[in-house]
Amino acid sequence: MTGDSAGGSPRRRPERALLVGVSWERGGRLSPEERLAELRELARSAGAEVVGEIRQRRDRPEPATLIGPGKVQEVAEARRRLEADVVIFDRDLTPAQQRNLERAIGGKVIDRTQLILDIFASRARTREGQLQVELAQLQYLLPRLAGMGEALSRLGGGIGTRGPGETRLEVDRRRIRRRIAGLRRLLAEVRRQRQTQRKGRRRAGLPVVALVGYTNAGKTTLHAALVRRFGAVPAGAVVAGRDRLFDTLDPAVRRVEWPGLGPVLVADTVGFIHDLPPHLIAAFRATLEEVLEADLLLHVVDVSQPRWPVDVDTVEEILDDLGAVQPRLLVLNKIDRGEAGGEGARGEAAGGEETRRHDAECKGGEAGGGEAWGRESGDGSRDPRGEGRPPEAIPTAHPLPAAPLSGENAAPAGIGGRAVRVSALTGQGLDRLAVAVAELLGRDRRRVRVEVPYHRSDLRSRIHAGGPVLAEEPVPAGWSLVALLPQAEIGRLRRAGCRIEDAAIGDAEDGARRLDGSRP
Numbered sequence: 443m444t445g446d447s448a449g450g451s452p453r454r455r456p457e458r459a460l461l462v463g464v465s466w467e468r469g470g471r472l473s474p475e476e477r478l479a480e481l482r483e484l485a486r487s488a489g490a491e492v493v494g495e496i497r498q499r500r501d502r503p504e505p506a507t508l509i510g511p512g513k514v515q516e517v518a519e520a521r522r523r524l525e526a527d528v529v530i531f532d533r534d535l536t537p538a539q540q541r542n543l544e545r546a547i548g549g550k551v552i553d554r555t556q557l558i559l560d561i562f563a564s565r566a567r568t569r570e571g572q573l574q575v576e577l578a579q580l581q582y583l584l585p586r587l588a589g590m591g592e593a594l595s596r597l598g599g600g601i602g603t604r605g606p607g608e609t610r611l612e613v614d615r616r617r618i619r620r621r622i623a624g625l626r627r628l629l630a631e632v633r634r635q636r637q638t639q640r641k642g643r644r645r646a647g648l649p650v651v652a653l654v655g656y657t658n659a660g661k662t663t664l665h666a667a668l669v670r671r672f673g674a675v676p677a678g679a680v681v682a683g684r685d686r687l688f689d690t691l692d693p694a695v696r697r698v699e700w701p702g703l704g705p706v707l708v709a710d711t712v713g714f715i716h717d718l719p720p721h722l723i724a725a726f727r728a729t730l731e732e733v734l735e736a737d738l739l740l741h742v743v744d745v746s747q748p749r750w751p752v753d754v755d756t757v758e759e760i761l762d763d764l765g766a767v768q769p770r771l772l773v774l775n776k777i778d779r780g781e782a783g784g785e786g787a788r789g790e791a792a793g794g795e796e797t798r799r800h801d802a803e804c805k806g807g808e809a810g811g812g813e814a815w816g817r818e819s820g821d822g823s824r825d826p827r828g829e830g831r832p833p834e835a836i837p838t839a840h841p842l843p844a845a846p847l848s849g850e851n852a853a854p855a856g857i858g859g860r861a862v863r864v865s866a867l868t869g870q871g872l873d874r875l876a877v878a879v880a881e882l883l884g885r886d887r888r889r890v891r892v893e894v895p896y897h898r899s900d901l902r903s904r905i906h907a908g909g910p911v912l913a914e915e916p917v918p919a920g921w922s923l924v925a926l927l928p929q930a931e932i933g934r935l936r937r938a939g940c941r942i943e944d945a946a947i948g949d950a951e952d953g954a955r956r957l958d959g960s961r962p
């Protein structure tokens with residue numbers, strides 16, 4: 443394989459890939475064109491050069507070769523003519539199908555799962571990530587081991603052979619099984635460490651916001667933008683996202699000072715994709731636990747490409763499958779490119795009914811929420827297309843997934859009506875996002891004015907440690923603080939003898955500005 447530029451290895455000739463798209467009469471969520479376009483992106487992300495594409499539409503798969511015999515011949519000829527090094531199918535192949543196809547086509551044949559595994563193998567940086575990928579690859583490999591010798595000896599590296607490496611030729615099943623067991627043990631150990639870390643964070647009481655979403659949606663870019671805007675780290679230390687699929691494999695957690703909330707941990711995570719290979723879901727469960735234990739999920743979606751509503755559904759489904767029950771907030775990213783026009787029409791056609799239902803839910807559940815966010819959008823940015831509606835409102839045609847919205851757990855989910863439009867690249871909308879997050883995370887908190895007597899500086903410190911303090915000023919009897927505090931803490935303070943009253947929103951904002959102004 444080319445090794446991409448990431449590894450810093452000298453560039454070899456990119457592997458030439460011939461893509462084969464197969465679609466059934468009753469197709470899935472993506473159109474055949476969309477599937478093939480994504481396969482093209484995946485191949486490109488793996489460092490390959492796509493030299494040709496062949497499509498077949500069938501009633502049902504051919505058991506032995508997936509595609510029909512005539513098509514197999516066509517692929518074989520195209521492979522020779524185009525001098526393709528690898529033929530990549532956009533559907534999963536059974537071990538037998540893969541063998542049969544390699545024989546008939548006369549070259550390396552891999553499927554989408556193998557391609558994705560390969561990308562993952564080349565991206566994994568942390569030990570945990572590497573262990574996870576190796577585990578997934580070995581699990582994929584095990585049933586394919588029989589009869590693999592002849593194919594492998596011909597391959598000589600490239601896509602589908604990275605990771606466990608060529609040594610696998612000599613390893614027999616038993617050794618692979620032993621290695622799989624070993625990897626599981628190691629991962630369990632890593633998992634325990636992670637849990638301890640997370641417990642530590644919980645003890646520190648820091649809320650965790652996880653960025654989730656389709657691959658290439660802009661999660662890492664948004665993560666970096668948030669860290670730059672709200673974090674206390676030098677800009678150079680922030681990793682920039684790259685335009686390739688599955689750029690991020692290992693979750694990165696950074697601490698930022700969230701306006702209106704105080705310290706918050708923001709986690710960047712691995713991207714999702716439709717038909718996520720089961721091996722990968724299993725292998726990355728540990729990583730995704732980061733997501734499952736977050737307090738809030740920011741679901742980032744690239745709205746500059748027309749099929750974004752489908753991606754939203756895909757991600758929502760994966761999150762549900764993983765058992766994520768946290769509130770979710772939809773972040774419509776890349777608005778600097780303009781929203782893809784196609785989605786409106788498509789949404790209207792496909793999801794008009796749902797949309798209306800969704801609107802009703804929004805109004806019932808979160809009346810005025812959208813407007814409230816609008817009010818604090820202090821970034822002064824103007825939305826190119828935001829006229830006539832609050833800039834953060836969900837486009838009305840957006841077909842939000844019905845199921846996740848209606849479930850009991852999903853009822854409080856941010857997606858049940860909330861979305862923020864941003865550009866992670868230009869920073870547009872980030873302040874809106876900041877306010878939305880503060881509102882969602884501060885849900886069990888109240889904005890209160892607390893009067894702390896002079897002799898209780900301990901309480902004053904506790905308020906500072908516990909919640910974002912939006913304003914503070916001396917009063918005759920001590921200090922008066924405006925803070926966003928958890929209900930439980932308010933009760934404790936009251937019992938400790940503090941005077942407490944609800945603080946008007948304007949108060950706090952004035953206060954926040956005062957605090958800002960008084961910072962050294």
Ligand SMILES: Nc1nc2c(ncn2[C@@H]2O[C@H](COP(=O)(O)OP(=O)(O)OP(=O)(O)O)[C@@H](O)[C@H]2O)c(=O)[nH]1
Pocket residue numbers: 655656657658659660661662663664682683684685686687688689690691711712713714775776777778779864865866867868
């Ligand atoms: N125009 C534009 N491009 C963006 C924006 N946000 C991200 N991008 C670009 O989109 C590409 C993917 O961004 P990433 O941040 O790597 O996406 P990701 O979701 O982390 O992707 P994976 O880690 O692969 O799942 C990069 O080329 C970014 O520069 C945006 O707001 N506007």
Ligand SMILES: [Mg+2]
Pocket residue numbers: 661662663683689690710711713
């Ligand atoms: Mg990323």
